[in-house]
Amino acid sequence: MVQLQDSMCDLLIVGAGPAGLMAATWAARCGINARIIDKRGTKVFNGQADGLQCRSLEIFDSFGFADRVWQESNHMIEICLWNPDETGRIRRTDRIPDTIPGISRFQQVVLHQGRIERFFLDSLAEYSDIQVERGVLPEQLDIDHSRAEDLDAFPIRVKVRHLSDDEATPFQHSTNVPDGLFRSSLAKDDTDDLIRKSRGKNGTTEIIRTKYMIGCDGAHSWTRRQLGFSMEGEQTDFIWGVLDIIPITDFPDIRMRCAIHSAESGSVMVIPRENKLVRLYIQLTEVSKNGGQVDRSTITPSIILQAAQRIMFPYKLTYTYCDWWTAYQIGQRVGNNFSSSDRIFLAGDAVHTHSPKAGQGMNVSMQDSYNLGWKIALVINGIAQRSILKTYQSERRRVAQDLIAFDHRFSRLFSGRPAKDAADEAGISMAEFKDAFEKGNMFASGLAVDYGASILVAKPGDSADQGDGTDVGPQQTNGSSSSYSTILKITGKQDLATNIKMGMRFPSFQVLNQADARPWPFAHFLKSDGRFRIILFAGNIASPHQFQRIQTFGEDLSGPDSFIHRFTPLGKPIDSVIEVLMIHSAPRKGIELLELHDVFHPLDEREGYDYGKVFVDDESYHEGHGEAYKGYGVDRERGCVVVVRPDQYVGWIGEVEDVVDLGGYFDRILIPQRG
Amino acid sequence: MVQLQDSMCDLLIVGAGPAGLMAATWAARCGINARIIDKRGTKVFNGQADGLQCRSLEIFDSFGFADRVWQESNHMIEICLWNPDETGRIRRTDRIPDTIPGISRFQQVVLHQGRIERFFLDSLAEYSDIQVERGVLPEQLDIDHSRAEDLDAFPIRVKVRHLSDDEATPFQHSTNVPDGLFRSSLAKDDTDDLIRKSRGKNGTTEIIRTKYMIGCDGAHSWTRRQLGFSMEGEQTDFIWGVLDIIPITDFPDIRMRCAIHSAESGSVMVIPRENKLVRLYIQLTEVSKNGGQVDRSTITPSIILQAAQRIMFPYKLTYTYCDWWTAYQIGQRVGNNFSSSDRIFLAGDAVHTHSPKAGQGMNVSMQDSYNLGWKIALVINGIAQRSILKTYQSERRRVAQDLIAFDHRFSRLFSGRPAKDAADEAGISMAEFKDAFEKGNMFASGLAVDYGASILVAKPGDSADQGDGTDVGPQQTNGSSSSYSTILKITGKQDLATNIKMGMRFPSFQVLNQADARPWPFAHFLKSDGRFRIILFAGNIASPHQFQRIQTFGEDLSGPDSFIHRFTPLGKPIDSVIEVLMIHSAPRKGIELLELHDVFHPLDEREGYDYGKVFVDDESYHEGHGEAYKGYGVDRERGCVVVVRPDQYVGWIGEVEDVVDLGGYFDRILIPQRG
Incomplete structure (x- = not known):
């Protein structure tokens, strides 16, 4: 195996999902010498996260591409709540606006993650020479903590391997892979344009020395494991299936976001999407018997569809086109530490996991690195003091904690059986559910985020209380x-x-x-x-x-x-x-x-x-x-x-x-x- | 010289300016086998037409690219009128909205022609295989009128020559060419991408046989000359200079559209543009002495700037960056005939010329072929009867006639010396000017167009009276x-x-x-x-x-x-x-x-x-x-x-x-x- 010589950069981003691309976009706009690597050979094409909050659209707008999202996405305007009547038949019981009127110039929309990544990539190309290096696997990480405060130091050393094409290509081509990930024929995209394999470097390793590093490498974060940081929280018993289909149905509100509680068969959430697609989150009551980690390979699209049909009865639901499907169990966890010596940072799924149904995942992940990117850039450029970096953890870990608390309450209300009447204490009150939904809308918009007192936020109160406990108050400067x-x-x-x-x-x-x-x-x-x-x-x-x-x-x-x-x-x-x-x-x-x-x-x-x-x-x-x-x-x-x-x-x-x-x-x- | 073999198409468009590209866009959307040729080797980069009416934006929106124009263009919101006070010093005397509020969801904007052509080209590429064939010169035109009504016939025969690179490249590189046309360093564009010379065919000739043909080949239209059609109207004495500059000035309204009448030194119109540019239309009083066609080579940017400085005194005006400049004399003419046997059509500058200052030229030209393109497409596709084609001349020649009448009045008011007082009959009343400006705004929006009664417009009245005289009423169908x-x-x-x-x-x-x-x-x-x-x-x-x-x-x-x-x-x-x-x-x-x-x-x-x-x-x-x-x-x-x-x-x-x-x-x- 040929070993390439050492290379240097100011910022290394590991993982080219939305969180990593957001960090790279900051680097591009601030003129930072950054690299972004991803072990996969291509970007995603369909499925995965798709909900975009008002705040995410505002951020895209600040980078100049919100209009592309706004135009291609499906706009979710109204939420319809469906609940069983006294005979057990589901009925539309309420309509509420999906986004609280007046809080933003945008409203919540849905568009699949692959398009969002495309817009980031186009923006990177327009403003910088930064290109995602795909098929590059990090293998070893060292940091010299003693040089963390040395502004001229490159204290981080990452050994990476350039994968061969076969190694780097994920299973996106088959309809039979267990997690349902296969390539879409609907979403417009540009595959050939995206496959940036490090040809000529295949199989070689490289040592990257960098001043700063961000691990945006997902729920199984390699970076987090190297740092020895842990995730804190729990896994729930609820099992859900997801279908992205073009539905053929007489259900009247299939183009609305719907929360459907059936009397005895579980719940469905309807998320209408772009290109006539609809995403259904479907509670799978049968397969949650064993309580622990479920073997997802026993779940098929047919099983998920049948569950939806039972919940949405007497309405009919079928499809001929399925774009993507999967099944998951909700885990609600937050990382115990978001940074190491304020040199290596973790963002996105690497430090928080939760239910996808509130449409928060991609948003909170992007907003992590949106919070972090400019701080690192200003420090690298010699404009800002290193002390601002510690506000990343105090601001974003607190957001993650709040998110998990929100998700916990929301998931419980959504997964529970509707109460038959006021005396049915084991059931969920539909009035309580509606109330939570309405209150949750402000949280879900991303606009409720309120960073605590710090050197960056001159508001009264205790900075440790208002954040995650990190000390981010002003300090005596060194004269x-x-x-x-x-x-x-x-x-x-x-x-x-x-x-x-x-x-x-x-x-x-x-x-x-x-x-x-x-x-x-x-x-x-x-x-x-x-x-x-x-x-x-x-x-x-x-x-x-x-x-x-x-x-x-x-x-x-x-x-x-x-x-x-x-x-x-x-x-x-x-x-x-x-x-x-x-x-x-x-x-x-x-x-x-x-x-x-x-x-x-x-x-x-x-x-x-x-x-x-x-x-x-x-x-x-x-x-x-x-x-x-x-x-x-x-x-x-x-x-x-x-x-x-x-x-x-x-x-x-x-x-x-x-x-x-x-x-x-x-x-x-x-x-x-x-x- | 090698002769290529005959080729066939359903529609041949000569000229790839905005009018020709609009026709090609219809062909792309309706699935027509069309070709579009242009004798120039590249598209334009700067200067030339730039005003876009509300109606043009609505049309772009109907093709899906108004948002690109809306985003890149400068929006003109307010018109400021500047006139001499009793001491002869210019003062702001009025402000009026540039676009009448409420008439459209768009307002008038400015963006240079090269970007508009780019959006058309991108749209063509997205929806069809139609590409502009550049460096292709038409040399001979024949039409078999006896077969005009035969739906299966290809009665038109055009001999074209594929030019060498040298022949096809216009003078865009020097600042010293007489008409001031040189390449911009400001406007973003993609030159290399655009040069589609017919390499390999250089110097060869080709016979194109086609069902229909549109001549969008400009004021000196080759197509019009082959048909022997004439332009009717007159040339005025007014000489104007045009500067596209980034102005350095203390004139307060340089980012507003302004009509400035000086007491004795002539008039200036200010058109603020994208990228900090401002276009100035400047009346050149000195060089109009001989009354006839002026030798434009005697006019320099310096002469034009000095004229502007005199008119805008006591405000200072200089520049370090000039994007484009030219000088022109107003000719107001309309073609006597817009079609030959409803097989060959003329559109745009080929059938109407007038002053550029009202921002009408590119708009009316594009709207000609917007009116025509779908009619030809539906006939070629066997959906519509050929009789709808005669409505093109009745509808658009009438619009051209109205435009020339509007331009005649507007130009006279703008070029004239302001009246000193009510008794000054040789001068122009500034109240009359303001009134004309306000009334002209509706016309200038493109929304006042009102096509006469015809088989396509089931309104009362005489179709010949309401159009240009062409008979476009319903006829007994042939059973x-x-x-x-x-x-x-x-x-x-x-x-x-x-x-x-x-x-x-x-x-x-x-x-x-x-x-x-x-x-x-x-x-x-x-x-x-x-x-x-x-x-x-x-x-x-x-x-x-x-x-x-x-x-x-x-x-x-x-x-x-x-x-x-x-x-x-x-x-x-x-x-x-x-x-x-x-x-x-x-x-x-x-x-x-x-x-x-x-x-x-x-x-x-x-x-x-x-x-x-x-x-x-x-x-x-x-x-x-x-x-x-x-x-x-x-x-x-x-x-x-x-x-x-x-x-x-x-x-x-x-x-x-x-x-x-x-x-x-x-x-x-x-x-x-x-x-």
Whole structure:
């Protein structure tokens, strides 16, 4: 066996599923020298995860490809609840909106994982040279913990083997494999384009030395096992079958998301999908007898279909086309540790497993690495201090814990037998189920995530309590920089912006560009490009007093001694680390952009003035009034200032005059770039 | 010189600009054996036409790529009018919306022609094997008029020469060519991908025999000259320069569309574009002295810029990046004939030329071949009678005539000197200019097009008067089919749908899919696929009486003797020639789709019921209430029936019981497919 020579990179991502691809996408946007490897020879084509939360769509939008998902996916609008009546016949008992109206500009949709991975791959190709290296198996992992805090070190050493084609090709071609994974003839895709085997390297091994590493290698994570970390939690008794079919049925709500509880035969969840497909999650009551791990090979599509037919009786259900099927047993577990020395991180299924029915899996996994990717990138690029890395575990392990608690309650209610009446204590109350479903919708949207107090989130309270227990509060800096280093805790003023919550994602309302009057969802300007943003709610700048406050703010930010200059590398544009955006509330037609302070419309020799930084909350000609100040809960006269992290989570809120605290926020987390 | 053997096709398109590509796109969607040739070796990269009307975006949407245009383009929202004050200094005097609010779900945008052509090319590749054959020069044209009415004939013979690379490459590489055409470094494009020279055929000639031919070969149309047709109209004295630059300026409205009239130095129109570009149309007063054709080689970018600086004084204007520039003199002309024997057709600049400033050129050209393409396709496919082809000239030559009249008035007002006061009769009244601008907006949107009475538009009045004079009324059919052949004129009932105008495009309002509650603009379901559509406004089907009317309508349409069966080829799906869609006004939650007549949810053995044909005008969870019945002006109780042509123009309106007239409409234009 030929051994290749050692190679170096700044970031190695193991696993090219959605979590790994999300991390790679951050690397691409932040110019990181990253590699992403996967042991499989091709990406997935069908089946697997398919539900996408509002928050995932918002994240895709911040990378510029939400529109592709929005267009191809099936939009789930309404949930119909079906329950047995007094005779035991199932009836539609309720309709509730699938996504709570008003919480996002997107709604929950479904699209199979293979397409999502395609969009990531296209985005990687557009912004970088990063390509997924498929058929590459990691075999050995070493880390030199003693050099973890050395910024120049490559303390991680991974030995990988480049597989032959045969080794790397998963069973996707047969309809008879036990887990039902076979290739779809329905989903459009581009197989040949995707098979990137490391030809010429087949059978060779390679030593990769890297500064950072992320294990996104699934529930059986090789990386996690190398680190000796464990999963904590339990396996339930519930066995479920999954069919992705084009149904032929007289069930009236087959294009709605449905939760169907039969009287005695178990439950079905209906998830209508793209291309006329419908996914059915079907409770398999017969095969759960032995209580332990079930031999899935005894389950066939025919057994699953028959179970569905019993549950959905008297409606008829058959199919001629089946795209994918599988069966599973619910395990609900969370990893005990998400990182090793803040150099090697775990994300996605490698640190949490749970039921698929709430449509959370792919979303929470992607959001893990979405939380992590920019932090690693800013540290590698010398912009941010290493201390921000520990917020990954405190923020995401807490989310995983909350997810498992949610899933536990939801699964129990969904898998249980409906109560016959109020006295039937062994049964599940359908009123309780509906209530859980409605309350669960907010959680399921991904928008309830509320990161705890930390150096990145200047909110009151105890950071250990609000996270997973990790200490992520501010620490005395090592005297490397400024007068702010002695500030131990900065607390933002939440009451200045009642609907912009510190720790939660910055919401989006429609604003107009001051220069051309075009309406935009404000989130359009919070792209995932690694920059922090200061959103100046400038208030009513038609008032001379307020105008003067804003001019002073502009002067404070633009001076050569300002923190923005201090944290921006020499020779880089002034908005390359921290960008300043304004939303004012004065009438659009009464304000001239060029009369505002230069910091709000920087001049470039080749491109003239920047017309993309000042927005107004005013009536549009074609899209109504965004009522952004009302939506954000900000005073239209006085405004306020908000710091938004590169992942759109809110870090700090203050008055226009609170420039010292504003600088202090950045002082705790960024590295000064000039003397 | 090697001579290739004769080849045959059903449709030959000469010229691969927007008009030719639009025709090819229809051919691709309708499965026509078409070829498209262009003498140039590559497509355009920058400059040229860039304004896109609402109607053009609607058409792109019907082919599925409006979203790409919408995303990349600059949206023009507001027009600012600048005029001299009493001291002669220019001032902003008015702001008006660029697109009249409410007339379309799109607004006018700008994007350079090269990107539009790219979207067409991508769409061709997705739906067909049709590729643009570049570097192919037509040299000789013959048509056997005696065989024009023979459906099996290939009466057209075109000799073409495959050029060498040198011959086919236009001057796009130098900044010094007289017309200012040079390659852009700004616009993203894919040059290498596009150069499809007929290598291996270089220098050879080929005889193409074809059934139909469209000349989209520009203002100097070779096709038009072969046919001996002429252009009628005049050349004006006005000389204009055009600069596509990234401006460096303190003019406050540089990102708005502006019409600037200076007191004595002429006029400028500002068109903000994508990628920070701005197009300036600049009146060149100095060089128009001799009145006749001007030697454009005496005009330089510097001369044009200086003229702009004088007009825009006291604001400063410079640039470091110029993407494209040119100069032109306005010629306003219309072709005297748009077709020869309804076998060879002319479209686009080949039959109309005018000022570019109203942003009409590319739009009207594309809409010519959009009007023509489906007619030729349905005739070639044996679905429609040849008599529909004569409506092309009556409909589009009339539009060209209206365009020239509009352009004449608009150009005079824009090129003239502003009146100093009411007594200054030689000057142009700025109030009149504003009025013309506002009224012109409806025309400029492309939505004012109102095709006259014909066999395709069952409205009252004289068809010759309403068109360009061509006789396009119904004729006695030659006894080939049914009892309807004796009906000479069918007149729809306009008052049943007051905002759906026969002869105009079917407007779009939001409706919900009955099966899954998803909101859609109804236009989404009027795709350009060559099908006629019957839109059944089913009214309040919660009422038993109305429900029965609709069931009867369904029975009338679905019987084996119905006209839908008669015009559908054996073995084809029942909705392949005429599709039936329903919009009802009953509460969504009170209606069960499967209880409606089968014709509204056809069953397929493999795909189950069709859930995509029944819609409801009701409140959505996330997008409000579409109020479609109100928007369409249709009675919510009784409804009505509307026939929509494959190009979305309204052909007929009637009562639910008017099935005989409905069948009669199709009887005049389609060919029976079965006994």
